[in-house]
Amino acid sequence: xxxxxxxxxxxxxxxxxxxxxxxxxxxxxxxxxxxxxxxxxxxxxxxxxxxxxxxxxxxxxxxxxxxxxxxxxxxxxxxxxxxxxxxxxxxxxxxxxxxxxxxxxxxxxxxxxxxxxxxxxxxxxxxxxxxxxxxxxxxxxxxxxxxxxxxxxxxxxxxxxxxxxxxxxxxxxxxxxxxx
Amino acid sequence: xxxxxxxxxxxxxxxxxxxxxxxxxxxxxxxxxxxxxxxxxxxxxxxxxxxxxxxxxxxxxxxxxxxxxxxxxxxxxxxxxxxxxxxxxxxxxxxxxxxxxxxxxxxxxxxxxxxxxxxxxxxxxxxxxxxxxxxxxxxxxxxxxxxxxxxxxxxxxxxxxxxxxxxxxxxxxxxxxxxxxxxxxxxxxxxxxxxxxxxxxxxxxxxxxxxxxxxxxxxxxxxxxxxxxxxxxxxxxxxxxxxxxxxxxxxxxxxxxxxxxxxxxxxxxxxxxxxxxxxxxxxxxxxxxxxxxxxxxxxxxxxxxxxxxxxxxxxxxxxxxxxxxxxxxxxxxxxxxxxxxxxxxxxxxxxxxxxxxxxxxxxxxxxxxxxxxxxxxxxxxxxxxxxxxxxxxxxxxxxxxxxxxxxxxxxxxxxxxxxxxxxxxxxxxxxxxxxxxxxxxxxxxxxxxxxxxxxxxxxxxxxxxxxxxxxxxxxxxxxxxxxxxxxxxxxxxxxxxxxxxxxxxxxxxxxxxxxxxxxxxxxxxxxxxxxxxxxxxxxxxxxxxxxxxxxxxxxxxxxxxxxxxxxxxxxxxxxxxxxxxxxxxxxxxxxxxxxxxxxxxxxxxxxxxxxxxxxxxxxxxxxxxxxxxxxxxxxxxxxxxxxxxxxxxxxxxxxxxxxxxxxxxxxxxxxxxxxxxxxxxxxxxxxxxxxxxxxxxxxxxxxxxxxxxxxxxxxxxxxxxxxxxxxxxxxxxxxxxxxxxxxxxxxxxxxxxxxxxxxxxxxxxxxxxxxxxxx
Numbered sequence: 002x003x004x005x006x007x008x009x010x011x012x013x014x015x016x017x018x019x020x021x022x023x024x025x026x027x028x029x030x031x032x033x034x035x036x037x038x039x040x041x042x043x044x045x046x047x048x049x050x051x052x053x054x055x056x057x058x059x060x061x062x063x064x065x066x067x068x069x070x071x072x073x074x075x076x077x078x079x080x081x082x083x084x085x086x087x088x089x090x091x092x093x094x095x096x097x098x099x100x101x102x103x104x105x106x107x108x109x110x111x112x113x114x115x116x117x118x119x120x121x122x123x124x125x126x127x128x129x130x131x132x133x134x135x136x137x138x139x140x141x142x143x144x145x146x147x148x149x150x151x152x153x154x155x156x157x158x159x160x161x162x163x164x165x166x167x168x169x170x171x172x173x174x175x176x177x178x179x180x181x
Numbered sequence: 182x183x184x185x186x187x188x189x190x191x192x193x194x195x196x197x198x199x200x201x202x203x204x205x206x207x208x209x210x211x212x213x214x215x216x217x218x219x220x221x222x223x224x225x226x227x228x229x230x231x232x233x234x235x236x237x238x239x240x241x242x243x244x245x246x247x248x249x250x251x252x253x254x255x256x257x258x259x260x261x262x263x264x265x266x267x268x269x270x271x272x273x274x275x276x277x278x279x280x281x282x283x284x285x286x287x288x289x290x291x292x293x294x295x296x297x298x299x300x301x302x303x304x305x306x307x308x309x310x311x312x313x314x315x316x317x318x319x320x321x322x323x324x325x326x327x328x329x330x331x332x333x334x335x336x337x338x339x340x341x342x343x344x345x346x347x348x349x350x351x352x353x354x355x356x357x358x359x360x361x362x363x364x365x366x367x368x369x370x371x372x373x374x375x376x377x378x379x380x381x382x383x384x385x386x387x388x389x390x391x392x393x394x395x396x397x398x399x400x401x402x403x404x405x406x407x408x409x410x411x412x413x414x415x416x417x418x419x420x421x422x423x424x425x426x427x428x429x430x431x432x433x434x435x436x437x438x439x440x441x442x443x444x445x446x447x448x449x450x451x452x453x454x455x456x457x458x459x460x461x462x463x464x465x466x467x468x469x470x471x472x473x474x475x476x477x478x479x480x481x482x483x484x485x486x487x488x489x490x491x492x493x494x495x496x497x498x499x500x501x502x503x504x505x506x507x508x509x510x511x512x513x514x515x516x517x518x519x520x521x522x523x524x525x526x527x528x529x530x531x532x533x534x535x536x537x538x539x540x541x542x543x544x545x546x547x548x549x550x551x552x553x554x555x556x557x558x559x560x561x562x563x564x565x566x567x568x569x570x571x572x573x574x575x576x577x578x579x580x581x582x583x584x585x586x587x588x589x590x591x592x593x594x595x596x597x598x599x600x601x602x603x604x605x606x607x608x609x610x611x612x613x614x615x616x617x618x619x620x621x622x623x624x625x626x627x628x629x630x631x632x633x634x635x636x637x638x639x640x641x642x643x644x645x646x647x648x649x650x651x652x653x654x655x656x657x658x659x660x661x662x663x664x665x666x667x668x669x670x671x672x673x674x675x676x677x678x679x680x681x682x683x684x685x686x687x688x689x690x691x692x693x694x695x696x697x698x699x700x701x702x703x704x705x706x707x708x709x710x711x712x713x714x715x716x717x718x719x720x721x722x723x724x725x726x727x728x729x730x731x732x733x734x735x736x737x738x739x740x741x742x743x744x745x746x747x748x749x750x751x752x753x754x755x756x757x758x759x760x761x762x763x764x765x766x767x768x769x770x771x772x773x774x775x776x777x778x779x780x781x782x783x784x785x786x787x788x789x790x791x792x793x794x795x796x797x798x799x800x801x802x803x804x805x806x807x808x809x810x811x812x813x814x815x816x817x818x819x820x821x822x823x824x825x826x827x828x829x830x831x832x833x834x835x836x837x838x839x840x841x842x843x844x845x846x847x848x849x850x851x852x853x854x855x856x857x858x859x860x861x862x863x864x865x866x867x868x869x870x871x872x873x874x875x876x877x878x879x880x881x882x883x884x885x886x887x888x889x890x891x892x893x894x895x896x897x898x899x900x901x902x903x904x905x906x907x908x909x910x911x912x913x914x915x916x917x918x919x920x921x922x923x924x925x926x927x928x929x930x931x932x933x934x935x936x937x938x939x940x941x942x943x944x945x946x947x948x949x950x951x952x953x954x955x956x
Binding site (some may be wrong): 028030035041045046048075076077080085089092093094096098099100103121128131132134138140141144179 | 839
């Protein structure tokens with residue numbers, strides 16, 4: 002057993018855990034944040050993507066212990082003050098989800114993709130960069146459209162705010178568990 | 182209209198099965214067979230039982246001792262519109278028993294033969310590895326043709342030759358005569374391989390037996406909670422009222438969840454034995470091995486054609502591999518009724534057979550049975566055009582069923598309700614710019630790429646469980662519609678609310694659709710075979726008429742008049758020739774107020790039974806480019822026109838079509854449940870070794886909806902979504918053949934992987950070193 006402390010969606014948490022506990026299980030089973038889904042256990046499907054210090058990780062292959070001291074953001078933490086994140090809104094508007102199981106991971110991966118591509122995003126870039134997230138319902142068509150729409154919207158105000166925006170700070174000091 | 186269900190799903194507040202946990206719950210892990218076929222001589226659990234956390238270890242013998250029943254899959258389609266499948270000579274189809282755990286043999290790799298329950302999942306997993314099952318390996322057979330061969334090992338002792346279905350249909354004499362006088366006969370044998378559904382939510386179940394109420398609750402996502410309530414009541418030997426199934430958000434289905442899984446019954450049973458809630462959660466590798474799988478059909482088909490290119494008759498022989506247990510004959514049955522495709526072919530004969538094998542059972546998967554037969558006829562027509570020198574579109578046009586013949590009864594007895602097949606083609610060829618393809622071929626050629634243009638028509642049938650029920654309950658806050666369909670992403674909460682709002686003259690946001698908890702949903706047919714929109718809209722339409730009548734009666738009492746003096750206009754009840762008016766919600770409030778004990782409420786329940794099938798149809802084309810040096814393939818254009826009947830929500834229907842396309846394309850290009858012929862081991866156990874449609878191998882789609890209203894139901898609905906899948910296998914392989922025309926074309930089986938394509942190109946080049954492909 003070991004003790005981990007981190008902030009999850011801005012809230013500090015401290016917990017005693019089994020050494021081998023995975024971050025996805027910690028979020029779901031220990032903290033009850035069931036928005037993060039596990040679809041494959043092997044880092045292939047991307048349903049479990051969360052942000053670890055602003056970087057997308059597949060939380061099914063990150064130990065909870067690796068997140069000690071980190072800031073974790075999950076799908077439950079991206080809407081602010083009742084306002085949906087532009088990516089969440091775009092998924093709704095473009096019908097980019099059907100069963101919704103892959104959706105949290107898609108949205109989390111897409112947020113980081115847009116934030117790390119301040120230049121104009123193309124459909125080709127979205128398809129290349131999102132390749133690690135699987136969806137079985139949509140054929141990806143509307144997801145690509147949603148990400149491009151959200152990117153458009155996020156870029157406009159962000160350029161006025163000198164790139165920082167109001168999102169989670171993206172300090173990439175902790176890069177363990179990017180997951181491969 | 183955007184979807185109501187999105188808000189919870191985009192904010193992480195969905196309610197999928199694994200999101201449910203109960204206090205004091207423990208974990209079940211299955212001990213699975215490593216053999217494709219083995220006698221079970223004993224289960225030794227002594228070592229495992231003493232391991233940390235272990236609470237119980239159960240085998241088939243324990244199930245028998247507790248009197249657990251078989252899962253009553255009822256696999257033979259039985260509505261009057263289904264093709265009648267029988268054993269050889271018209272006898273009863275032999276259905277092997279499906280108990281929760283077997284006592285005699287394991288019949289496929291991955292079959293659960295024992296269950297370990299422990300305090301944690303890790304402990305249960307560790308102990309499961311220590312359970313010693315005394316397996317006696319037996320001869321096995323997995324491949325479809327081999328399983329039907331005379332010397333094949335018997336999967337069931339009761340059925341030595343494995344052939345559970347052998348039925349023939351059609352007019353033999355007339356077909357023989359047509360073949361005898363035909364100018365041309367073209368034949369092909371198609372192998373449509375085994376795939377699996379891969380819903381992204383792995384299946385899971387949480388069982389809880391409450392001794393105080395003597396009731397079981399099973400949280401388990403499925404394609405129909407009501408059906409599973411009946412089935413598990415039978416398995417557990419209790420009344421249906423003692424079983425509650427909760428199936429709220431379901432993370433994909435595609436048919437895989439429409440048959441009951443043994444683990445769902447096992448967790449309920451174990452909970453009773455242990456007095457604690459028991460949870461099971463499949464790993465992805467378990468899903469690959471033991472989710473119900475799809476397709477697996479061999480189709481031998483011949484077409485008789487006259488000198489002008491008119492189709493005179495068709496002969497087909499289809500062999501379906503049902504796996505080790507028969508859970509559904511729907512794929513074979515559905516396909517059997519559609520062997521003539523979209524074409525007016527006067528005579529047909531068909532032999533439909535099904536064989537057992539040592540594999541995971543197959544079940545209706547994403548457009549059950551229709552992609553297979555569409556593949557058979559559309560690929561055969563492409564071949565006929567190529568070999569006989571017809572234009573492939575002209576040959577089709579000459580033979581399409583014309584609108585003037587609708588409703589049209591095909592040569593095996595299916596009656597197509599409506600459709601404008603040639604108009605679909607015309608719309609599609611414009612949408613996909615067929616005429617511009619030649620210029621794109623030349624342009625691709627200049628870049629060194631092989632260009633392929635594929636085409637397919639299709640017609641399919643939507644039948645499904647014939648009964649549906651709707652409760653319409655008006656409350657001061659809004660209207661609730663309780664219904665027995667079971668979506669897994671199809672947006673029922675939205676499209677059914679649209680229909681209800683329209684019928685009752687209220688706002689879309691004032692309607693709430695309630696699904697998936699059998700303590701609320703009392704009856705219903707679930708979601709499969711494209712039945713839901715058609716059945717739901719029909720029963721809701723009927724219920725709405727009843728509800729308006731009931732509203733008039735309540736309003737009459739309120740205004741101290743008679744119901745015939747009340748007009749229902751724009752969502753309000755008005756007394757004729759007066760200013761008095763009351764809307765639904767005021768009326769519900771007044772009814773509630775007048776009945777403080779709740780005995781009187783503004784609600785109706787309506788049951789409906791509807792058997793007549795509908796026949797969605799359409800046309801599809803695609804363009805691909807192949808790099809001859811690598812065999813790599815890219816889909817550059819993909820267009821479809823789908824006649825779905827009346828379309829309630831185009832946003833949802835287009836989305837369903839997109840996903841349907843991806844699944845069909847997946848089977849054509851990447852997906853395969855491959856079994857090693859030497860060991861019988863399935864080799865696709867993870868996303869590393871099962872090819873999937875991905876962001877970077879799918880194109881944008883051009884999809885167009887045609888609305889030829891069906892005369893069979895009040896709103897004129899057919900079905901959407903599966904039409905994306907139905908022609909996709911054929912259209913992709915049509916394009917592959919076109920791209921490789923200069924090399925023969927070679928025969929390539931699905932999935933058409935880069936290795937197969939590259940190898941075929943290399944072989945053709947060696948045979949013909951001066952060919953154009955060597956440029």
